[in-house]
Amino acid sequence: MIDTGSLACTACGQCCNSPPALSLREWFAQRAVFVGSIAIERVPRRRAGERLHAETDARLLDDDDVADHDALANALFHRAPDGGWLAVTLQGYDYPSTARCPALAADGGCTLHDAGKPARCAAVPLDPLVPDRWQPLVLAARRASTQAPHWRGADCIRDGLEAGATPLIEAGRVIDTQALARERDALVFERALWRDAVAASLVGTASARASLNALRPGARLTIAPVPALLAVARISAACRAAAIDVIDRQRALIDTTVAAALARRRLDERAITQELRGFALVLSRARDELANAFVQSSAPFAHDAERWLGLR
Numbered sequence: 001m002i003d004t005g006s007l008a009c010t011a012c013g014q015c016c017n018s019p020p021a022l023s024l025r026e027w028f029a030q031r032a033v034f035v036g037s038i039a040i041e042r043v044p045r046r047r048a049g050e051r052l053h054a055e056t057d058a059r060l061l062d063d064d065d066v067a068d069h070d071a072l073a074n075a076l077f078h079r080a081p082d083g084g085w086l087a088v089t090l091q092g093y094d095y096p097s098t099a100r101c102p103a104l105a106a107d108g109g110c111t112l113h114d115a116g117k118p119a120r121c122a123a124v125p126l127d128p129l130v131p132d133r134w135q136p137l138v139l140a141a142r143r144a145s146t147q148a149p150h151w152r153g154a155d156c157i158r159d160g161l162e163a164g165a166t167p168l169i170e171a172g173r174v175i176d177t178q179a180l181a182r183e184r185d186a187l188v189f190e191r192a193l194w195r196d197a198v199a200a201s202l203v204g205t206a207s208a209r210a211s212l213n214a215l216r217p218g219a220r221l222t223i224a225p226v227p228a229l230l231a232v233a234r235i236s237a238a239c240r241a242a243a244i245d246v247i248d249r250q251r252a253l254i255d256t257t258v259a260a261a262l263a264r265r266r267l268d269e270r271a272i273t274q275e276l277r278g279f280a281l282v283l284s285r286a287r288d289e290l291a292n293a294f295v296q297s298s299a300p301f302a303h304d305a306e307r308w309l310g311l312r
């Protein structure tokens with residue numbers, strides 16, 4: 001555990017080794033940077049007396065841990081048929097073989113730093129998806145990973161409040177609570193925009209429930225972002241127009257991403273190429289559906305939704 005810790009980041013870029021989770025708002029803003037997908041994960045129930053392991057550390061959960069976890073999970077996630085939760089997240093998608101985020105600059109910096117780094121990245125190395133009282137365990141796990149040989153000595157998470165480093169936790173309490181709150185607030189706000197609708201469709205049929213039940217905790221099911229776009233397009237005519245524009249940019253981005261992969265001629269990238277082509281196909285079908293759709297009237301929260309998505 002790291003009860004008091006700080007971050008001495010040198011912008012080496014090593015933790016930017018894959019595209020981040022995004023809010024729908026962030027994805028709309030960076031539609032030409034990130035191919036979007038929807039990631040579905042099972043979040044298990046926790047019980048007092050259970051030992052939560054993370055890398056070399058562990059925490060014995062008590063009643064307060066379980067209460068905090070349940071409260072956060074109820075706010076951020078959706079109930080699953082097995083009594084646990086489903087985390088439904090917009091996730092950037094790319095070839096794992098590149099081992100880099102598409103927004104990573106050659107010098108290790110983030111090209112979105114000034115234009116709006118995703119909230120999930122701004123919270124790193126803390127984790128907005130688990131209770132604040134577990135962050136000492138999160139930090140210890142992250143430190144163990146940054147000390148691994150293949151991290152080329154990043155070693156940026158320090159015990160104690162080191163001079164010049166960003167303070168993270170003091171005596172077990174998170175210092176920058178705003179970084180966690182920004183991501184959690186976005187997840188909560190976007191429930192009404194698209195996450196509730198997508199989660200409901202995931203548990204709405206027996207076959208979908210069977211696929212979810214077969215998903216192990218920690219494993220991830222990835223699908224094209226179409227259900228999120230269709231849900232947001234139903235909010236208002238402006239949202240529908242934005243969704244169509246996102247689809248057009250995504251198809252162009254998928255084309256260039258796949259073309260770059262074909263030029264690399266790697267056999268291990270074939271499955272991802274196939275998946276991306278599948279994304280492009282269903283996005284095209286969704287575009288046709290949206291182009292012919294008639295949005296009857298704006299949803300009650302259309303004004304707030306449009307402001308959130310930067311359409312006003």
Ligand code: SF4
Pocket residue numbers: 008009010011012013014015016146154156
């Ligand atoms: S690995 Fe550490 S030093 Fe490198 S960019 Fe990430 S937080 Fe910064």
Ligand code: SF4
Pocket residue numbers: 015016017018019020101102103104105109110111112113117118121
């Ligand atoms: S968006 Fe920026 S900070 Fe986040 S993973 Fe990509 S390069 Fe790193």
